[in-house]
Structure formats: structure tokens, C-alpha cells
Amino acid sequence: MFRYLTAGESHGPQLTAIIEGLPAGTRLAAEGIDRDLARRQQGYGRGDRMKIETDTVAILSGVRWGETLGSPVTLVVRNRDWENWQEKMSPLAAHRQEDGAVTRPRPGHADLTGALKYGHDDVRNILERSSARETAVRVAVGAVAKALLREFGVTVGGFVAEVGGIAAQQPERPFEELWGIAAQSELFCCDREAELEMKRLIDFSQADGDTLGGVVEVQVIGVPPGLGSHVQWDRKLDARLAMALMSVQAIKGVEVGIGFDAARRPGSRVHDELFRDEGRLGLGAATAYYRQTNRAGGIEGGMSNGEVIVLRAAMKPIPTLYKPLRSVDMQTHEPYEAAVERSDTCAVPAALVVAEAVVAIEIANAFLEKFGGDSVAEIRRNYEGYRTQVRNA
Numbered sequence: 148m149f150r151y152l153t154a155g156e157s158h159g160p161q162l163t164a165i166i167e168g169l170p171a172g173t174r175l176a177a178e179g180i181d182r183d184l185a186r187r188q189q190g191y192g193r194g195d196r197m198k199i200e201t202d203t204v205a206i207l208s209g210v211r212w213g214e215t216l217g218s219p220v221t222l223v224v225r226n227r228d229w230e231n232w233q234e235k236m237s238p239l240a241a242h243r244q245e246d247g248a249v250t251r252p253r254p255g256h257a258d259l260t261g262a263l264k265y266g267h268d269d270v271r272n273i274l275e276r277s278s279a280r281e282t283a284v285r286v287a288v289g290a291v292a293k294a295l296l297r298e299f300g301v302t303v304g305g306f307v308a309e310v311g312g313i314a315a316q317q318p319e320r321p322f323e324e325l326w327g328i329a330a331q332s333e334l335f336c337c338d339r340e341a342e343l344e345m346k347r348l349i350d351f352s353q354a355d356g357d358t359l360g361g362v363v364e365v366q367v368i369g370v371p372p373g374l375g376s377h378v379q380w381d382r383k384l385d386a387r388l389a390m391a392l393m394s395v396q397a398i399k400g401v402e403v404g405i406g407f408d409a410a411r412r413p414g415s416r417v418h419d420e421l422f423r424d425e426g427r428l429g430l431g432a433a434t435a436y437y438r439q440t441n442r443a444g445g446i447e448g449g450m451s452n453g454e455v456i457v458l459r460a461a462m463k464p465i466p467t468l469y470k471p472l473r474s475v476d477m478q479t480h481e482p483y484e485a486a487v488e489r490s491d492t493c494a495v496p497a498a499l500v501v502a503e504a505v506v507a508i509e510i511a512n513a514f515l516e517k518f519g520g521d522s523v524a525e526i527r528r529n530y531e532g533y534r535t536q537v538r539n540a
């Protein structure tokens with residue numbers, strides 16, 4: 148079982164994650180984690196905060212000489228912006244500033260409901276934690292999960308499929324190649340023409356004080372059949388992956404495989420027919436059974452079916468707009484229209500990196516449940532035994 152918690156405010160000193168249940172012997176390097184942290188900071192359309200931050204991880208426990216020990220792993224990502232917020236965000240009562248409260252909740256953010264729920268008269272007490280700054284340390288946890296999965300030949304990647312209603316065409320290529328193409332693009336998109344259009348739209352929105360959302364697609368390659376289970380609602384892999392993705396700030400919808408499109412087609416154009424070819428075993432396949440199509444997106448009956456897992460997540464536009472939306476001041480109770488000082492216009496590429504992270508974490512968790520052990524070597528023995536079982540079926 149792989150558990151983690153995160154802590155930290157957006158303008159506090161740091162973000163922290165503690166991971167529990169990581170087996171001993173997972174090879175881990177800070178540079179590998181930093182690569183994903185840097186990817187999360189890229190992307191056309193981000194605001195000025197990203198010019199302040201240069202995210203890197205500090206590994207504070209559970210790892211020695213590049214390998215996990217089996218003890219809890221503590222990860223820290225520092226907020227450089229903290230330097231500018233030390234007084235406003237001080238944990239010390241002596242630093243309380245009477246006139247510095249944020250009383251104007253932004254539509255679409257956690258501000259109003261959070262302030263009502265927790266009884267705060269300063270919306271900052273909510274926005275500091277609801278901020279997607281928290282995703283920096285989740286991406287660090289995701290990179291650890293990716294490292295564990297890599298030990299077993301499982302890889303996670305993806306690309307941006309849509310921005311502001313402009314859809315990218317994906318060329319007919321293996322997913323690994325598409326990830327490579329996406330990595331060369333400022334928007335993590337595989338379609339150069341669509342990317343140009345998306346960038347033009349982001350420029351226009353920025354000039355207009357508006358914001359944009361989009362759709363990201365994540366794939367997981369090399370997953371054996373049988374992760375998750377049909378027997379209980381909270382063990383279903385698709386349900387768990389949907390929860391993981393929906394937990395990301397601003398994600399409002401999730402599709403598995405062809406998703407909503409399945410509701411519009413007859414069954415004959417939805418269900419993936421089954422075939423068997425023992426020759427596939429020599430090529431490294433886990434089982435001789437296969438499908439020619441993958442409309443199910445690699446999950447049937449709440450279990451991975453051995454095909455590539457394909458997920459899509461829809462991100463709403465950023466709630467903080469330079470063009471003001473109407474709201475109500477919580478102190479004066481008067482309506483107001485307020486412009487903001489700083490915000491992203493579009494963070495869909497960053498959301499892709501976060502989506503990959505939360506998917507990797509959930510797949511790693513399901514993998515450990517099925518093949519669990521205290522060390523990578525023990526898990527490998529369990530995994531090989533299962534592979535023999537499935538291979539001979």
C-alpha cells in the first residue's frame with residue numbers, strides 16, 4: 148500500500164510530502180524528480196509566478212545512496228516566493244496585520260465556500276491551500292511512483308489534446324513516439340498546426356484578460372492484466388483513476404478510452420473483440436489474448452485488461468481573470484468587480500504533468516496491492532509468478 152499526504156501553503160516556506168509504503172530498493176534520483184518538476188513549470192500561457200520559482204526536490208528521508216530503504220520518504224519543494232511573503236504568511240501571532248485581509252472571493256475558486264466553511268474572514272486562509280501550487284509536490288510524488296513502475300517496465304506519459312476548444316490531431320504513431328513529439332512542443336501537443344492556433348488563442352485571451360481550459364490525455368504502457376478488481380466499488384481501477392484525476396485543481400471531467408463517445412455508438416462499435424495468438428508471448432506480451440481495438444482504454448470490469456490504459460481529463464479555464472467577474476465583498480457585502488495582479492492564462496500543459504503524476508501514483512498503488520512486498524526483489528518474485536500464471540492461460 149502506497150500512501151501519501153501533502154502539506155504546505157502556496158506562499159509559505161515549502162511544500163512537503165510524506166510517502167509511506169514504498170518498497171525498499173526502488174532506484175531514485177533527485178534529477179529524475181526534478182525533470183518532471185521542470186516540465187510542470189513549462190507551458191505557454193503561465194503567469195509571472197513561474198518566473199520566480201525554479202522547483203527542485205529535496206529528499207529528506209527514506210532514501211540512501213540512490214535507493215529507497217522501505218521507510219517513509221519525505222520530499223520537499225521550496226517556495227522561492229516565500230521571501231516576499233514572510234510577514235503576510237508568518238505563523239507567529241506577533242506578525243498579524245489587521246488591514247491585510249482578502250475579503251473579495253473569486254468566482255470559480257475555493258474562496259467563498261472555504262471561508263464560509265472554516266469561518267474565516269480572510270479569504271487568504273483558504274486560497275493559500277486550494278492553490279494549485281500544491282501540485283508541485285504531487286508531481287514529485289508522481290515521479291517517485293513512475294520510478295517504482297519503471298522497475299517493472301510500466302511507463303506513464305501523455306499529451307495535450309485540446310486547448311480552448313481547439314483539438315489536436317494525433318498522428319498514427321506508438322504512444323512513446325507521441326510523448327517524444329509532445330516533449331518538443333511548448334504546449335506538449337503533437338500537432339504543430341493546432342499548437343500554433345492554440346498559442347494564438349492564448350495570446351488573444353491574455354490580451355483580453357480572459358482564461359482558457361483544455362483536455363489532457365494520459366496513457367500507461369506495460370500494465371499487466373488484473374490491477375484493480377470487479378468485486379467491490381472502491382477497488383475498481385477506473386473509479387480510482389477518476390478520483391485521482393478529479394482531485395487535481397480545475398479538473399472537471401474524466402474519460403476512460405472513448406469515454407462519453409461510447410454512449411453515442413452501438414455496442415458493435417464500442418466493445419473490443421477478443422483474439423488469441425501465442426506468437427505474441429515471444430514478443431514479451433503478458434498473455435496470448437489481445438484486442439485489435441482499445442476503445443475500453445485498457446480497463447474492463449474495474450480491472451486493467453493488459454492493453455494500454457488511456458485516460459482523458461478536462462480542465463476548466465483558470466478562475467482568476469484580469470477581466471473582472473462580478474462578486475461580493477465579504478466585509479462590506481457590496482458588489483464589486485476587481486481585477487487581479489497575477490494569474491495564469493492557461494495551465495493545461497502543467498495539468499498534463501500533474502495528471503501523469505496522479506495516474507502513476509494510483510497505478511503504483513494498485514500494482515503494490517496485487518504484487519505487494521517489502522522490497523522490489525520480493526515484488527519481482529510475486530510479479531514473475533503471476534506472469535507465468537497469465538502466460539499459461
Ligand SMILES: Cc1cc2nc3c(=O)[nH]c(=O)nc-3n(C[C@H](O)[C@H](O)[C@H](O)COP(=O)(O)O)c2cc1C
Nearest residue numbers: 256257277278279396397466467490491494497498
Ligand atoms: C497547474 C495549475 C495551475 C493553476 N493556476 C491557477 C491560477 O494561476 N489562478 C487561478 O485562479 N487558478 C489556477 N488554477 C486552478 C485553481 O487552483 C482551481 O480552479 C481552484 O483550486 C478551485 O478548484 P476547482 O476548480 O477544482 O473547483 C490552476 C490549476 C492548475 C492545475
Ligand SMILES: C=C(O[C@@H]1CC(C(=O)O)=C[C@@H](OP(=O)(O)O)[C@H]1O)C(=O)O
Nearest residue numbers: 194196197277278279280283489490491
Ligand atoms: C504557484 C503555482 O500556481 C499557482 C496556482 C494558483 C491557483 O490559484 O491555483 C495561482 C497562482 O499563484 P499566485 O497567486 O502565487 O500567482 C499560480 O501561479 C504553481 O503551479 O506552482
